[in-house]
Each structure stands twice: as structure tokens, then as C-alpha cells.
Amino acid sequence: MTFDCEFFSTGPVSFASCFYEGAFQCTRQTATDKLMIFLPTLGKAVFDPGMRQILSTPGQGTIIDGARSASAQVYGPRRHLALFIEHRKVANHLTSMLERSVNGDLEFHPYIELRSGPGRALMQLVETACNGLRGDAPLRQSPMALASICDAVTHLILEATPHRYSDQLATPAPLPAPRHVKWAIDFMHAHISEPISMDDIAAAAKVSVRTLQQGFRQFRMTTPMAYLHEIRLTAAHQDLMNGHEVQTVADVALRWGFTHLGRFAADYKKRFGVLPSQTLRGKGSEEGR
Template identity: 80%
Template sequence: MALSTATSPVKVEMLDGDHLAFDCEFFSTGSVSFASCAYEGTFQCTRQAATGKVLIFLPKQGRAVFRLGEDELLSVPGKGTIIDGSTSTTTRIFGPRHHLGLFIDQRKIAKHLANMLECAVSGDLEFKPHMDLTSGPGLALMQLVETAYNGLRGDAPLRQSPMALASLGDAVTHLILEAAPHRYSDQLATPASLPAPRHVKWAIEFMHAHISEPISMDDIAAAARVSVRTLQQGFRQFRMTTPMAYLHEIRLTAAHRDLMNADEVQSVADVALKWGFTHLGRFAADYKKRFGVLPSQTLRGGKGPKEGL
């Protein structure tokens, strides 16, 4: 269940009796948060605003039911539940209930997956809602989250080590991508491809060196010292995309970085034009598909609510 915040309010309704009690603790490492939540009573919670996170619940005791549209997901020990925070969720808690929570920024997951696959990742990852917590990566995730939560309580040394916290966030993100089936699971299971040939590397280096300039496919091919056809084949085989789609992706990432760090006088149009996006409507649509929010929301600091679940 999610506790209510100003940016992500939750409506709570009693379902049986009038007894309700909870004890929740939350710790954040930036784009990854850990929680331990215990509840008494039978009640229903409805989240009334979307979040920019993937929400993972790891039950230790009791039962809960998550309603997503017409679907209902039973949450019990041994079975983890993963929910896209961009959808409206109603949760029924049947206490006594105790679960661990793991909440990861969707952009971090997409970036981590792109690094694992060595190619651009776009669109909804389409996580399956359940994961097995009794063996394999699911069990390892349960143990790691519990260890992390215990290591963040009080004055634990882990809280004093930014590098360790960053590594911990990467580790749980990696395990989520392995433990929970999603749209890219088959690609992750495929043996890693051979290292990209020199002409693909030269093309990528050229793109980064001239990222804000109006370069064409012919320019990239010339820098890579191959024909356009050979360059296209190389990117399809070793990066699973096209050269221009790859250039579009790194420009979007650069625009995102600028919007995250923009000063008060910069506008979305300024940033878009800097990185070669002349059609602002298309830029906004592509940006939202890639990062889950509009450019204007990032510019205003709209990086998603920091709610606890």
C-alpha cells in the first residue's frame, strides 16, 4: 500500500470494523527506495495520482489484493508483485500484513537495461505482475532488499557510504530485470553479441563528438569509412537499431540532462533546439515515451513524486 503524499494522494477506506494501525519505515538512496510496512485491520487504499516509479512488493506475512483496471493480483508470501506506478491502483489489505517494498525510478530501470543490452530502450517495459520469491533471482532479490533495509536503519554504516548505496541500487535494479519477466527478457537471455566492429565504434564516436550539429547519414558513414548500407547493417546486427535512431536516442538523453540542470532562463524550446529538435510537439512526445514525463515537467523539477509505499 502507498502512504499518501501531496503529489500522490491516497484515499483510505475501512472494509471491516474500525481498527487500523500501521508501522512503516522508508529509506531512499536517490532513485531507489526501500521500505518495511506492517498493517493491522482490513481496509482499502486508492492511489489518486500516477508516479514515475516501478513498485515492487515482497510479502512476508498476510494477504493483499491489488486491482489494476479489471485485473486483480493476489499478494501473498512467496509471490512478489510488480506494478507500473503510471497506472491507477486500488489495494485491499487484510491484516495482519507485513511486506518489504522496493520502489525504483522508471528512468533508472530503462537506463540500466539499455546498458545491459548495449542498445537503446524505449517504451513501456511491460513487466509481468508476479515474480517467484522462493528460488533463483526472486529469492536473491528478497534477501538483498531485506539486507539493504536492515543496513539502512539507524546509524548503520551503509548510510555513510554513497558508493555502496549506489552499488546497492544498481544491484537491486539488475535483479528486478532478471527476476521479473518483461518485454526485453528474451533479449537478456540471448547470449551477448560479439564486440561491435570498428566502423560501428567510429560512427558512435563521431555522433557523440558532433551530437549538437546537423549531421546526416552520409556524414556518419564517411566518418566510419564505410558505405551507408554497411553502416546500417552494422547497427542492426550489433546495436539492434539504426544509426539515426541511435543518434536520436543520445540527443534525447542530452536534452534530458540539460532539462534536469536548466537554470530559470532556459525554456524547453531552447534545450530542444540546442540538440537538433525543431518540431517541439514531436520532441515532447518522444521525450515522454522515453522518460515517462513531459519536458516541461522535468524543467519544473517534475521527476516523479518521492512517495513511500
């Protein structure tokens, strides 16, 4: 078996262009906090993420959740482009599109139609990114252009692939949130690690608690405290992803205001699909390789 793979890391989004000659099987043991998208142009591969087998052939892209271990069988000659996007970036981008926080597994459908529509545009953009990052890497000289491509491929994944929030994306955009809701959100982000209360948030927003709750229900489809809980979970997740050996899950949880470790672990798994200890161990494994 021979192969030729080029990988290009750009932070939360990475690209790859791979060619394989011959057949082989491999198994990934370590979970990763990324969505893995494969866009084939030649040959066949079969992915098994533990639930059902997913066939990857030209014209049909596949999306695999890296939080789950998976095996793959590749039948060469095989050529594909690949895209790896951190869950955090996908969730943040979807939050921006919906103008409210999102929770839990996004439950992406495993297949992407590549012959037309957003899927075709996605494949063209990934190819453009790979061409711009190899050799003298002209895209590296234009960080704004590279960031725009990374945002665009994330947007296209959310449009090209059915997921748990697809129906909500298809509905008309809500009215802009009123000023007091924006003030409350700004206050929560500015004081995210402090023991702020509902009264504190309402005071910063210059409205009553009742008015603030009504505003969040109408324009964010959540409550102020649930929103605060969500951004704290995201901050804890980022800490665990960037963790090192002397940092424990308890350290991270307490830093972001989670005093009940069992509840923190349960909420974290519901939001990110893995336990906080798995994220921390996974980061350590990556650094040790």
C-alpha cells in the same frame, strides 16, 4: 489502523520496510516515473492499476508501473519490503545488458516468484539494503557497495520478472561491436545536442555511411539515427524529470533537437508511457508536496 514505514532514498533506487495493522484502502493520483516492487512477508494486499487486480501475498512479489494511477487495499497485519526504481535506470541497465537501445514500455509481468531463484535473491538483497540504511546506516559510508546493491536489484528485476525483452536476454550475447560502431556512439553522445548528420557520424567513425548502417543493424539492431533519437529522448526525459516552473516542454524539446512538438510528444509517450507534459507536471507536484 496503525503503521510503521521506513523509507530509504538512494537516488534512482529507493527501499522501504513497512508494517500495517488493520485494513485500509488508498488511491495514488499522481503518476511517478518509477517501477514499484512489493515483496510481502505477511498479510495480503490487492493492487488495481486500472487493468486487472493484482494479489500480493507472501512468496509472491508484485510489480506496478508508477506511470499509471493505482489503488490498493491492504488487509493487516501486513508486512512487506518495497523497492522503487526509476524507469530510466531500468532502461539504461537493460540497454547495457543487451548492448543496444530499448524502446517503449517494458511490459513487466505483475508477479515475481520469491521462494526461489532470482526472486529469492532479490528479496534478500532488499532486506540487506534496508538493514544497511537504517540506524547508523553503514551502507551510506560505502557508496560503492550501495551502488552495487542498487545495480544488483535492478539486474535481478530484469531476470526475475518476464517482460518484453526477456527472450532477447535469454539468447547468447552478440559479438562485441567493431570499433567504428563504438566511435560513432561516442561521437553521438559527445555531440548529442548539436545538429549532427549521418555524414558527420560516419566521418567521425572513419567509415562510409553504408558500412556504419550495416554495423548498427548487425550489432545494435537499429540505425545510427534511431540510436541518436533514442539518446536524445532519454536526455529530454531527464530534463523534464529535473524540471522547474520556468521550463516548458517546448524548451526541452528544442534543446535536444526535436522541432516537431507533436511528434516529440508521441515518441516520448511511446518510450516512457506518459506525455512529456505529464512528466513535467508530476515533477512539479512532487516538489510542491
